[in-house]
Amino acid sequence: MPHFFSHNFLLLAGLCCLLPGPQNTGASDLNKKRESTQCQNFAPTITNISLFLLQKAIHWPEHTNxxxxxxxxxxxxxxxSLGTKGNTHKQILNGMGFDLMKMPETKIHKCFQHLIHTFLQPNHQLHMTIGSSLFVHKNLKVESKFKKAAMELYNSETIPINFKDIQAAKTQINKHVMKGSYGHVLKVVGDLPIDTVLALVNFISFDGVQIGEFEAERLDKLEFQLDTGKVVTVPMVKRQGKFYLLKDNTLSSWVLMQPYVGNIMAFFILPDVGKMEELIQNLSHECLNSIHKRIKTRSSNLSFPKFTISTTYDLKKVMNTLGITQIFSNRADFSKAIRDEHVKLSKAMHKAVLGVEDKQWEELDFPDLHKNLLPDGPSVEFNRSFLVILKDITFNLPFLMGKIKDPKTK
Structure with a gap:
């Protein structure tokens, strides 16, 4: 019988940052389209879990945004989960809401493979870049089957590292991520537990949020009302033109939609005063689909804040809300990933950064005519808390969600 040792397992998951991609496009072939159609049935599961996490976010460590x-x-x-067995394995898949009777596990992984492959295409990389690496202490024996599956299905590298030298390990991880993100993601790891043996660094980036096809614009400093009642002054872009806008009475909200190349769609949802919690509770997969079908372009006077938002979360608390706990305990079973060793996930971190920045706003000289309102359109001012949901239309699921409460707080 092999002798088992208990080690810590560090996961740094879901790094989101501003990151430009290459400026070219590509077309999906028939096989990719067929795979997308076959994977559509896991979109409601992903969306519902995403919205559930959004509802539970009020219990996470306090962030302004x-x-x-x-x-x-x-x-x-x-x-x-590819490297786990027994209850650890079941708890992960069940906690994320996957019904294995309706969708076999192999299909779940195949759909994630296609999703990640789609995100890596040049037309998506115009706004988004993703990547992940699993750092493994050099003395551990990684199962070749797990290593191959992690790369083929999730594009995740497995990299040997000496965790006995914590400072050197942090430097190596940060340099690797910096290189993989073209210098836009810096100092991902600030500290590591002294007994760390595994670290997963995963990042997804989005850049270039642009609002509508505009006829005139200017940059002002306008008031933004915080949830506390306090008012702050923020840079606000005022645009006049045609936008995808909908006043959804069911949600008591204005919805602004912005399409991008690569089948990416951004939804900015501004609830009526005092209706934010009601909005979050009423959002659903069907609701978002309905908005997408009903929304149309209309002339409007739009005010939208510039911001760069960064947040960091301990995923142990996040996963606890999904009932995923064993992976963090000494009862964790990672025997399909690591040979002859007993490891657990001792820490899980998630970092996200989202920005609305456009250099041309600061470089243009705006004449007085930009102060005139369009006579036939409503004025919509994102001057209080609003939601952000970025969706991939091919899979019809959200890949970034947020609540902007103070654009001045980074």
């Missing part, structure tokens, strides 16, 4: 990548978190734990 909320931004996180549900797909990145779920994919990271789905990848980890």
């Amino acid at each position: 909320l931004v996180f990548s549900p797909v990145s978190i779920i994919a990271a734990f789905a990848m980890l």
Whole structure:
């Protein structure tokens, strides 16, 4: 019988940041389209878990703003499930809401494979870049089957590292991520437990949020009302033109939609005063689909804040809300990933950064005519808390969600 040792297992999952991608496009072939159609039935599961996490976010450590990548978190734990057995394995898949009677586990991993492959295509990389690496203490024996599956299904590298030298390990991880993110993701790891033996660094990036096809714009400093009642002054872009806008009476909210190349769609949802919690509770997969079908372009006077938001979360508390606990305990079973050793997930971190920045706003000289309102359109001002949901339309699921409560707080 092999002698088992208990080690810590560090997961740094779902790093979201501003990151430009290559400026070219690509087309999906028929096989990719067929795979997308076959994977559509896991979109409601992912969306519902994402919205559930959004509802539970009020119980996470307090941040002024909320931004996180549900797909990145779920994919990271789905990848980890490849290396687990027994109750640890069942708890991960059940906690994420997958019904194995309706969708076999092999199909779940195949759909994640296609999703990640789609995100890596040049037309998506115009706004988004993703990547992940699993750092393994050099003395541990990684099962070749797990290593191969992690790469083929989740594009996740397995990299040997000396965790006995914590400072050197942090430097190596940060340099690797910096290189993989073209220098845009810095100092991902600030500290590591002294007995860390495994570390997963996963990042997803989005850049270039642009609002509508505009006829005129200017940059002002306008008031933004916080949930506390306090008012702060923030840079606000005022645009006049045609936008995808809908006043949804069911949600008591204005919805602004912005399409991107690569089948990416951004939804900015501004609830009426005092209706934020009601909005979050009423959002659903069907609701988002309905908005997408009903929304149309209309002339409007739009005010939207510039911001760069960064948040960090301990995923142990996040996963606890999904009933995923054993992976963090000494009863964790990672025997399909690590040979002859007993490891647990002792720490899980999620970092997200989202920004709305556009250099041209600061470089243009705006004449007085920009102060005139369009006579036939409503004025919509994002001057209080609002939601952000970025969706991949091919899979019809959200990959980034957030609640912007104070654009001045980074």
